[in-house]
Amino acid sequence: MTAATGRAVGAWQGAWLLVEAYWTWYQRYWTATLFSTMVYPLLFLLTMGVGVGSQVQAGPATGGVSYLHYIAPTVLVAGSMQQGVADSGYRVLSGFKMQRDYVAVTATPVTPGQILGGHILWNSILLTLTGAVYATVAALFGAWSNPGVVVVVLVGTLTGLACATPTAALAAKTFDEGGRFALLFRFLVLPMTLLAGTFFPIGSLPLVLRWLAWVFPLWHGNQLAHAATIGGVGGWAVTGHLAYLCAVFALGWVAAHRFFYQRLVY
Numbered sequence: 001m002t003a004a005t006g007r008a009v010g011a012w013q014g015a016w017l018l019v020e021a022y023w024t025w026y027q028r029y030w031t032a033t034l035f036s037t038m039v040y041p042l043l044f045l046l047t048m049g050v051g052v053g054s055q056v057q058a059g060p061a062t063g064g065v066s067y068l069h070y071i072a073p074t075v076l077v078a079g080s081m082q083q084g085v086a087d088s089g090y091r092v093l094s095g096f097k098m099q100r101d102y103v104a105v106t107a108t109p110v111t112p113g114q115i116l117g118g119h120i121l122w123n124s125i126l127l128t129l130t131g132a133v134y135a136t137v138a139a140l141f142g143a144w145s146n147p148g149v150v151v152v153v154l155v156g157t158l159t160g161l162a163c164a165t166p167t168a169a170l171a172a173k174t175f176d177e178g179g180r181f182a183l184l185f186r187f188l189v190l191p192m193t194l195l196a197g198t199f200f201p202i203g204s205l206p207l208v209l210r211w212l213a214w215v216f217p218l219w220h221g222n223q224l225a226h227a228a229t230i231g232g233v234g235g236w237a238v239t240g241h242l243a244y245l246c247a248v249f250a251l252g253w254v255a256a257h258r259f260f261y262q263r264l265v266y
Contacts, residue, residue, distance in 0.1 A: 009109050009114070011114060011117065012117075014109070014111060014114030014115075014118070015114045015117035015118040015121055016121070017110060017118065018105070018110070018114065018115060018117075018118020018119065018121075018122065019118050019121050019122045019125070022118070022122040023122075026126075040079070041075055041076065041079035041134050042134060042138065044079075045068075045071065045072060045075050045134075045138055045143065046141070048067075048071055048075070048199060050068060050141060052067075054067075061200065061201055062230075063226065063230040063231070063232050064230075065145065065230050068141070068142070068143055069143065069144075069230060070230065071198065071199055072138050072143035072144065072229075073148075073149070073152040073155075073222075073225035073226060073228070074197065074198040074199070074222045074226070075198065076131055076134050076135065076138075076152055076153070076156050076225065077152070077155060077156045077159050077198075077218065077221040077222055077224075077225045078193050078196075078198045078222070079131075079134065079156070080127050080130070080131055080156035080157060080159055080160035080221075081159050081160055081163050081189070081192065081193070081217070081218045081221065082189055082193070083126070083127060083130065083160055084123060084127060084159070084160030084162075084163040084164035085163050085164065085167045085184065085185070085189055086185075087123055087126070087164065088123065088163075088167035088168040088171060089167050089170075089171055089178065089181040090171075090178055090181055091171075092119065092167075092168045092171035092172065093171045093174050093178045093181075095115075096171070096172065096174075096263055096264075097174075097175070102115055102264060103264065106264045106265070112257075112260040112261045112263075112264040112265060113257055113260065113261070115260060115264075116253075116256055116257055116260050119168065120161065120164065120165065120253070123160065123161060123164050124157055124161055127156060127157040127161070128153060128154070128157045131152075131153040131156040131157060132153050135149050135152065135153055144229070145229065145230075146229060148228035148229040151224075151225075151228035152225045152229060155224045155225050155228065156221065158221065158242075158245050158246075158249070159217055159220070159221030159245060161249050162217045162221075162245045162246075162248040162249040162252070163218075163248075165248075165249050165251075165252025165253045165255075165256050166248070166251070166252035166255065166256075168252070168256040169252055169255035169256035169259050170184070172256060172259035172262070173259050173263075191212075192216045192218045195209055195212065195213050195216070196213050196216040196219035196222055197213065197218075197219050197222040197223070198218070198222060202214075202219065217244070217245055217248050220241040220244045220245050221241075221245060223237065223238075223241050224238060224241050224242065224245075227241075
């Protein structure tokens with residue numbers, strides 16, 4: 001055994017120790033998350049893109065492409081958004097309150113900031129993995145018309161992380177059983193999925209709902225996904241969408257970092 005030194009491990013080393021722990025768990029229980037992270041988005045794609053989509057004619061509303069090609073990238077991004085929120089809600093709360101593994105880890109040289117970093121690193125790996133699996137299976141149904149799908153997977157990861165860090169901050173400030181996460185899904189995640197351009201352009205929405213859609217990180221991710229696959233989004237707009245997602249991620253990270261330390265140290 002290695003003798004304890006009492007010194008904090010390096011920032012990246014401590015975070016990767018958490019990733020290793022998550023990977024060990026995932027190898028044993030990955031089937032428990034199979035439906036929500038991989039099967040569910042594919043069912044959405046088949047139902048809306050192949051089923052209902054067969055009745056939708058290509059036109060200006062779909063960017064001149066088939067409905068399947070229109071929603072394939074946005075369903076991937078929407079699934080990543082939902083996964084980012086889900087994995088940073090009850091999972092993070094459990095680390096503080098139920099399983100209390102975060103409390104146990106901070107008894108070692110690993111810091112609360114490294115715990116948060118490990119959680120976000122693991123989220124990014126899992127989001128990229130599930131996005132790649134979705135993209136591969138969707139390709140069997142002719143869902144992609146160009147190699148932009150690679151960019152879509154990365155956009156999905158960024159969008160998921162932009163929603164994960166604020167959710168982790170919320171979880172760090174939750175001291176009850178987490179009933180607020182059910183409300184979060186019902187009154188924020190679901191409306192975001194439906195109104196942020198996943199299934200139809202937001203130009204058909206009333207102005208007040210369009211303003212709401214513009215605030216949603218998912219709309220910015222959907223725009224980037226369409227820019228990579230069907231086009232129609234200008235270069236400056238792409239820059240703005242990227243900046244918005246990065247800003248939401250950064251603000252969520254700062255809040256979560258502070259709240260993790262408040263909960264585990266102060």
